[in-house]
Amino acid sequence: MAEINVGIIGFGTVGAGTFEALKTNREIISARVGADVVVKRIADLDVKTDRGVPVDPGVLTTDAMEIIEDSSIDIVVELIGGLTKAKELILLALERGKHVVTANKALLAEYGKEIYAAADRVGVNLAFEASVGGGIPIIGALRRGLAANRIKTIMGILNGTSNYILTRMTREGLPYADVVSDAVRLGYAEDPPTLDVEGIDAAHKLAVLISIVFGSPFSFSEIYREGISRLTPDDIRYAADFGYGVKLLAVARDTEEGLEARVHPAMVPKNHIMANVNDVFNAIYIEGDFVGPNLFYGLGAGRRPTGSAVVSDIIEIARQIRCGAGRLMPPLAHVHAPGGALKLRPIDQLRTEYYFRVSAVDRPGVLSKIAGVLGDHEISISSVIQKGRDLRGFVPIVMVTHEALEMNVRKAMAVLDAMDVLTDKIVMVRVERG
Amino acid sequence: MAEINVGIIGFGTVGAGTFEALKTNREIISARVGADVVVKRIADLDVKTDRGVPVDPGVLTTDAMEIIEDSSIDIVVELIGGLTKAKELILLALERGKHVVTANKALLAEYGKEIYAAADRVGVNLAFEASVGGGIPIIGALRRGLAANRIKTIMGILNGTSNYILTRMTREGLPYADVVSDAVRLGYAEDPPTLDVEGIDAAHKLAVLISIVFGSPFSFSEIYREGISRLTPDDIRYAADFGYGVKLLAVARDTEEGLEARVHPAMVPKNHIMANVNDVFNAIYIEGDFVGPNLFYGLGAGRRPTGSAVVSDIIEIARQIRCGAGRLMPPLAHVHAPGGALKLRPIDQLRTEYYFRVSAVDRPGVLSKIAGVLGDHEISISSVIQKGRDLRGFVPIVMVTHEALEMNVRKAMAVLDAMDVLTDKIVMVRVERG
Numbered sequence: 001m002a003e004i005n006v007g008i009i010g011f012g013t014v015g016a017g018t019f020e021a022l023k024t025n026r027e028i029i030s031a032r033v034g035a036d037v038v039v040k041r042i043a044d045l046d047v048k049t050d051r052g053v054p055v056d057p058g059v060l061t062t063d064a065m066e067i068i069e070d071s072s073i074d075i076v077v078e079l080i081g082g083l084t085k086a087k088e089l090i091l092l093a094l095e096r097g098k099h100v101v102t103a104n105k106a107l108l109a110e111y112g113k114e115i116y117a118a119a120d121r122v123g124v125n126l127a128f129e130a131s132v133g134g135g136i137p138i139i140g141a142l143r144r145g146l147a148a149n150r151i152k153t154i155m156g157i158l159n160g161t162s163n164y165i166l167t168r169m170t171r172e173g174l175p176y177a178d179v180v181s182d183a184v185r186l187g188y189a190e191d192p193p194t195l196d197v198e199g200i201d202a203a204h205k206l207a208v209l210i211s212i213v214f215g216s217p218f219s220f221s222e223i224y225r226e227g228i229s230r231l232t233p234d235d236i237r238y239a240a241d242f243g244y245g246v247k248l249l250a251v252a253r254d255t256e257e258g259l260e261a262r263v264h265p266a267m268v269p270k271n272h273i274m275a276n277v278n279d280v281f282n283a284i285y286i287e288g289d290f291v292g293p294n295l296f297y298g299l300g301a302g303r304r305p306t307g308s309a310v311v312s313d314i315i316e317i318a319r320q321i322r323c324g325a326g327r328l329m330p331p332l333a334h335v336h337a338p339g340g341a342l343k344l345r346p347i348d349q350l351r352t353e354y355y356f357r358v359s360a361v362d363r364p365g366v367l368s369k370i371a372g373v374l375g376d377h378e379i380s381i382s383s384v385i386q387k388g389r390d391l392r393g394f395v396p397i398v399m400v401t402h403e404a405l406e407m408n409v410r411k412a413m414a415v416l417d418a419m420d421v422l423t424d425k426i427v428m429v430r431v432e433r434g
Numbered sequence: 435m436a437e438i439n440v441g442i443i444g445f446g447t448v449g450a451g452t453f454e455a456l457k458t459n460r461e462i463i464s465a466r467v468g469a470d471v472v473v474k475r476i477a478d479l480d481v482k483t484d485r486g487v488p489v490d491p492g493v494l495t496t497d498a499m500e501i502i503e504d505s506s507i508d509i510v511v512e513l514i515g516g517l518t519k520a521k522e523l524i525l526l527a528l529e530r531g532k533h534v535v536t537a538n539k540a541l542l543a544e545y546g547k548e549i550y551a552a553a554d555r556v557g558v559n560l561a562f563e564a565s566v567g568g569g570i571p572i573i574g575a576l577r578r579g580l581a582a583n584r585i586k587t588i589m590g591i592l593n594g595t596s597n598y599i600l601t602r603m604t605r606e607g608l609p610y611a612d613v614v615s616d617a618v619r620l621g622y623a624e625d626p627p628t629l630d631v632e633g634i635d636a637a638h639k640l641a642v643l644i645s646i647v648f649g650s651p652f653s654f655s656e657i658y659r660e661g662i663s664r665l666t667p668d669d670i671r672y673a674a675d676f677g678y679g680v681k682l683l684a685v686a687r688d689t690e691e692g693l694e695a696r697v698h699p700a701m702v703p704k705n706h707i708m709a710n711v712n713d714v715f716n717a718i719y720i721e722g723d724f725v726g727p728n729l730f731y732g733l734g735a736g737r738r739p740t741g742s743a744v745v746s747d748i749i750e751i752a753r754q755i756r757c758g759a760g761r762l763m764p765p766l767a768h769v770h771a772p773g774g775a776l777k778l779r780p781i782d783q784l785r786t787e788y789y790f791r792v793s794a795v796d797r798p799g800v801l802s803k804i805a806g807v808l809g810d811h812e813i814s815i816s817s818v819i820q821k822g823r824d825l826r827g828f829v830p831i832v833m834v835t836h837e838a839l840e841m842n843v844r845k846a847m848a849v850l851d852a853m854d855v856l857t858d859k860i861v862m863v864r865v866e867r868g
Contacts, residue, residue: 021582021724027772031649032581034769129579135725137579144578145563145571147466148455148745215465273731276710283729290455290742291569295717295731297707308724311582322769325759335468335756338461 002035004318007067009089010079011044011060014103014130016051017307018077022314023053033315035322041067044080068093075317077310078102087111094118094126099321101313103130103306109207109220116217116331125320126331127313132158132205135305136298137312138284142212143333149288151213155434156250158205160280160300161189161196162228166236166246166265167278173233188280198227199248199263206250209284210261213252214342215334218261224347226264235357235427238398239267241385242355245275249432258345266432267355267400274434285434293434348407353382353431358397358416359424362389366421367397373419377412379404394423400431436469438752441501443523444513445478445494448537448564450485451741452511456748457487467749469756475501478514502527509751511744512536521545528552528560533755535747537564537740543641543654550651550765559754560765561747566639567592567716569739570732571746576646576720577767583722585647589868590684592639594714594734595623595630596662600670600680600699601712607667622714632661633682633697640684643718644695647686648776649768652695658781660698669791669861672832673701675819676789679709683866692779700866701789701834708868719868727868782841787816787865792831792850793858796823800855801831807853811846813838828857834865 006022008015022029022039030036039059047060064080067073068089076093078100080086086107091114093100100119102108108115108131119126129139133156142151157163161183168179180197183189195201203223210218228248239246244267253260268275273295277283282300287293299305320328329335360366371381384399401409413426440456442449456463456473464470473493481494498514501507502523510527512534514520520541525548527534534553536542542549542565553560563573567590576585591597595617602613614631617623629635637657644652662682673680678701687694702709707729711717716734721727733739754762763769794800805815818833835843847860 017724025582025584025723028584029582031768031770031772135580135722136728137575140574140579141571144750145574145746146569146742147749148459148463148742150459150462271712273707273710276707278705288569288742289459290451290738290745292733292736292739294570295729297729297731299726302726304724305726308580308582308722311724312579315581316578319762320759323760323762325754325762326757328753328757328759328762334465336465338465 001030002322003038004033004035004075004321005038005040005073006075006077006314007041007043007070007073008039008077008079009043009064009067010081011042011051012079013303014306014310015042015044015079016053017303018079018310019055020053021304021307021311029311029315033318033322035318037314037318040073041070043067064089068096068098073098074321075099075101075314077314078104079310083107083110087115090115091118094122094124097122097124099125099317101127101310101317103128103310105131105204105208109204112211113217119331123327125317125327127317128208129313130306130309132208133282133284133296134298134300134302135308136282136284136296136300137309138296139212140312141296142209143329146286146288146291146294147333149290151286151288152254153287153434154209154213154252155274155285155432156202156206156209157247157274157277157283158202158250158300159196159248160282161193162248163277163282164188164280165197166228166248169231169233170236170246173237175233176229176231197229199225202248202250203263206252206261206263210252211332215332215338216342218342222261222344224262228265230427231265234396235429238357238385239355242383242400243270244268244431245270246429247274251432255345257349258343260345260350262347264430266430268432268434272434348410350406351403353403354401354409355429355431356399357427358422359394360397360421361423362393362395363421366395369419369421370397370416373415374401374412377408379408379412435464436756437472438467438469438509438755439472439474439507440509440511440748441475441477441504441507442473442511442513443477443498443501444515445476445485446513447737448740448744449476449478449513450487451737452513452744453489454487455738455741455745463745463749467752467756469752471748471752474507475504477501498523502530502532507532508755509533509535509748511748512538513744517541517544521549524549525552528556528558531556531558533559533751535561535744535751537562537744539565539638539642543638546645547651553765557761559751559761561751562642563747564740564743566642567718567730568732568734568736569742570716570718570730570734571743572718572730573646574746575730576643577763580720580722580725580728581767583724585720585722586688587721587868588643588647588686589708589719589866590636590640590643591681591708591711591717592636592684592734593630593682594716595627596682597711598622598714599631600662600682603665603667604670604680607671609667610663610665631663633659636682636684637697640686640695640697644686645766649766649772650776652776656695656778658696662699664861665699668830669863672791672819673789676817676834677704678702678865679704680863681708685866689779691783692777694779694784696781698864700864702866702868706868782844784840785837787837788835788843789863789865790833791861792856793828794831794855795857796827796829797855803855804831804850807849808835808846811842813842813846
């Protein structure tokens with residue numbers, strides 16, 4: 001049986017999971033490929049640490065160039081993460097005519113344009129299933145399974161850490177800070193957890209999804225972004241009273257006024273399948289013009305799920321090598337660009353329903369004053385809950401509006417925040433119906 | 435730009451959806467393929483009926499052989515359904531060296547072995563994404579995205595009609611018969627709805643999924659099967675009391691004692707994502723040894739979703755034709771068989787938890803008598819609810835057991851059904867935790 005040689009650069013969590021999957025399921029993978037997929041070399045600066053999977057010491061090297069310069073290696077797998085070095089290695093591998101597999105969403109979201117172009121120039125495969133949604137085969141679904149569709153909406157829970165935090169805040173009524181320190185202690189979150197909780201990681205992944213869907217590199221910097229740190233257990237409880245669950249959503253929506261691209265906490269109707277995605281799970285909800293709504297759900301991180309995704313790319317490329325095929329698809333799954341440049345719809349132009357929590361002094365007429373400001377900005381209230389005084393003697397007022405224009409919402413919030421009856425800044429959360 | 439020619443046989447619901455998707459999204463599809471995908475011919479016995487999508491009359495023919503014998507046609511799409519004629523046409527098309535796309539699950543579940551072998555002999559593609567889960571790209575996920583995994587569990591809600599019926603019985607407390615006649619009236623169910631409600635359609639689809647996962651044709655007749663018609667709104671309400679939702683599940687589980695393959699109503703814990711799949715939606719829950727749990731969710735039927743799936747197959751084959759590749763994958767996505775023949779685990783050997791509903795006369799000691807019979811068969815009760823007399827003066831007793839052996843459950847049920855204190859046959863529903 002033919003052999004297809006793989007070199008893995010980076011033997012951390014994902015590298016070890018990739019190697020373990022190829023080793024454990026070698027027989028089944030060779031049956032599916034029709035050739036033996038062999039890990040010929042693994043490069044890491046640290047070749048001493050036990051990765052929990054036995055590896056022939058002769059396979060290990062500290063020099064990534066030994067993989068890139070090895071003419072017997074067909075597929076180079078970049079799993080070191082980070083930007084500069086990873087980019088350099090990927091570009092070198094592509095120049096040598098290697099197929100490249102990577103899990104590096106940050107790199108693709110920042111320098112995708114350059115990397116996709118390099119793969120196109122050489123005509124090799126650049127695959128990155130593991131860059132979004134861990135083991136969930138969402139990139140494959142967009143490249144292939146849903147390729148008949150004009151995609152109208154992407155709505156993703158793309159960061160397991162922040163979903164875990166929101167789930168525990170919801171179930172246990174705990175404040176954000178307590179859950180975060182717990183998550184750090186349990187190893188579910190980095191310290192500090194900025195990339196996860198501020199929506200940066202989710203925005204990286206959304207940039208990759210948008211690039212695939214529209215066949216054009218989309219930059220992370222174009223995505224509007226808010227994190228989850230200002231949410232309180234009160235907001236989550238009030239959301240439940242109104243019939244919503246709170247999720248950190250990554251949303252892209254193709255509208256007549258342009259593409260919306262945003263990551264922020266959102267209230268999702270409880271009976272929507274996305275509101276039932278809990279703990280560290282990820283999910284991507286896609287709406288296509290023919291397929292209608294589709295959901296893909298699974299573990300968005302971790303050694304074994306991410307290893308599964310990396311190996312799925314290796315298998316797909318190995319099948320092409322086995323049967324001597326040229327490259328079936330460019331990295332962004334479009335042989336020629338389907339349209340002009342993507343026009344963005346600025347966040348100010350968003351139209352949705354809004355949740356507000358206002359802390360006000362307990363004085364007659366405060367609610368009517370607030371409603372008046374909203375009305376002046378063409379924002380009408382659909383439901384409101386006014387609770388009794390809290391411990392500090394302030395009255396929390398929570399409300400959900402009818403659909404309104406975000407520009408008006410921001411203006412109204414600025415007016416309200418300047419009013420002396422408010423004891424704290426307004427909290428605003430967008431409603432997302434999918 | 436190169437042209438790739440498609441012939442569609444069967445211009446009913448799915449045929450029209452397929453044609454409409456290719457026509458509506460022609461520009462985006464040609465960008466993704468790198469060639470123009472042209473519907474050169476559509477065959478149907480009825481070329482008069484308006485299908486809701488404009489078609490050049492010159493494209494229509496009543497003679498399917500005009501497609502099969504047309505040497506300019508690269509891909510033949512079989513969408514007439516049924517067994518004999520569809521099989522004949524597919525085999526003829528394969529013999530002529532055409533790539534074949536079909537949505538015909540019944541045919542694959544009954545005669546898959548012969549059809550897969552014919553495609554293998556000629557070395558062309560045989561693709562059938564639309565045969566399971568409508569628009570959900572589950573076949574692609576199993577062939578590609580999850581190909582690094584040994585699949586341990588498949589748990590599918592594969593029939594939208596029965597899911598619609600169970601959802602309405604759950605939400606509205608209506609009896610089975612009322613919802614069915616409503617479903618027939620609304621066009622959600624055939625009259626009679628046997629294929630749907632008796633689990634036949636779901637078992638067809640499960641046979642296709644098992645074939646793909648294990649790389650070996652699996653016959654419909656080997657699947658254990660029970661329908662939903664004996665469930666009452668009471669059972670669904672009691673299930674909710676115990677914390678479960680009721681679904682018609684298609685389950686395949688790879689155990690050390692062999693492969694379980696079964697379709698039956700099951701109680702799923704309410705916080706399981708599968709319990710939240712409602713209305714006409716389908717979902718397939720897959721557990722792989724590396725990826726862990728994964729869920730794929732979407733519309734399992736209908737003109738546009740099924741058209742989306744058919745066209746995704748056309749796109750994939752067209753990409754291979756465009757770049758002159760040989761066939762990347764055999765129909766079952768295994769180049770050589772990964773193991774021996776599949777050993778089945780008979781339903782008698784199943785071990786799970788069970789729900790029972792017993793109608794008994796209201797006499798002292800009845801519950802202890804029932805519990806005694808269960809105990810004699812090594813079945814222990816985990817929770818029990820005994821309600822007051824119903825309108826006829828009988829007492830319904832409902833219980834959930836700990837894990838038990840199905841053989842023992844059947845024996846115990848036979849003993850209980852013969853007892854004079856029972857006023858009706860016992861209703862049993864398996865619990866499925868996923």
